Structure formats: structure tokens, C-alpha cells
Amino acid sequence: MAKIKLTDQELVTKHIERLPKEIQPAIEYLRQLMLSIDKNIAEQIKWNAPAFHYIGKMKSFDPKEYKQDILVMNLRKNKIMCVLPTGATLTKNTNILEGDYTDGRRLITFKDLADIKAKENDLKKVIKEWLSLVEK
Template sequence: MAARKTQAKKASAKKAPAKKTKASAPKKSGPEEVAEYLKQLEHPLKAEIEAVRELILGANRKIAERVKWNAPSFYYQQDLAAFHLRPRDCVHVVFVFPQGTMPADRFGFLEGDYKDRRMARFRSMAEIQEHKAGLVKLVNHWVRAIDQLSAA
């Protein structure tokens, strides 16, 4: 009986052959993920979504993008904003602010009184153009706030 247990232990101690796995495709970069996401997106305000995306990315070279929370989002060291694409009547963007960096709405388009975020809703290309300068200022305010937090 003891001999059988010893043989069983020896047999189980042998390593099983490694399973072969298929080579996985290289992970896409954030901009590649977003481009693919937007290519497949069906939304009545798709052109407006892409215009807001270009404004945010163009506002400051430090801003990067990726797909997070099942939507295109923007970040620089921390999350900045994400599209909320369920509404079909507007381009809804959620801006997230680190503690103590919430700006007063001197930009003219932020909504809500949440502790750590504000919303923006753009219903047309004309509305996006109307708030273009404010959106660029907001993004740069956010980047400066992050830089100040990092330096502290």
C-alpha cells in the first residue's frame, strides 16, 4: 500500500506538459482603440462627438485617450473626461476633477453640482463651436491642476 502511494506521489510530481496557447494579437494603443470604437459607433451626433474629441486632444499635447468605462475617454496622469454615449440627443461629456481642483463654471457650459465632476452637453456643431474656447481653457485648467498636484 505504501509503495502505491509513493508511486502515485512520484507520478503527480511530474510536470504536465505546458499547454500551447495561440499567439495573441498585440494590444492596441489608446488612440487605436478609440479609432476602432468610433469607426463602429452608430450615433446620430457622431460628427459632433469626433469634433469634441479633436478639441480635447488638441487643447493640450499632454492629453491622451483610451477606451475606458465603455467609451472614449481622456487622461493625463489621472482621468479627465469620458463620453457618455447613451443619450442620442446630445454629446454628453463627463469631466472628472481631482479633489480641490473643481473650477467655477467660467467656461459657460458645465452642468451639475457634484463633488468631483461636471457634465457638458453639446446638442449641435454650432453649440460646440460656441464653446470651443471655453473647452480648450477647461482642459488646460485641468492639466495645470494636475501638474500642481504632482509638484506638491
């Protein structure tokens, strides 16, 4: 019998359901927030974590440049670390971008649901700036 292939959305839902109960509301809130920012943002599981990528038209690029990837969650003890693989291209200072990595990534760290809500407007600004810089 053939295996049923789950959609990216179903895979993300199942991944969240396997997380510790106390972190699930924060992850689900962040998930819905990211998806609400723009219709060209889609979700998937990447590097064993919920991730968001751009599905609109882009010029061709080397997949190792991760130009399509917007944000990948990295769930660590007592925090939600969000990696923006091309975050160094962002110039607007929202005070939530962290790190100065030579590979071009930047991080946003959240402690919990309340912290996500407190930083929600800054996160939206960061993602909207990212979308404005995408090569179309």
C-alpha cells in the first residue's frame, strides 16, 4: 500500500503537536503571524523545524544561497531562536535582529508567547523589508 504524502502544512502541524505543550501556543502564534504577513509566504519543515519561505517569482539563484528562505525556527531550551539566513541584507534597525555572522544570517530570539506579542510589530517590519528586497 502506498504511503500518503502529507502537505507542508500538515507536516508543520504534526511537528508542532510533538513539541512540549507549554511551547505549542507560542509556536502556533508565530506560525500564524508569519503566514498572515504576505500571501507569498509559505511554510515547511526545514532542518527539522518549522520554516517559512518565499513562493513568489524570483530570478534564478544558487540554492546554497538560501535566498528563498525567510525564517527558520530553532527551538532551544527556554527560547525560540529564529534564523533569517539572509538577514544581513536588512537595514532597518528594529532592535530585534541579533548577531553579526559572516555567512549573512541574523537571529531573532523570543522567550515565550508574551515576548512574541511584544515584538510582533518589529517582526512584521523586518519581514516586510525582507519581502521588499526579494529579487523579482
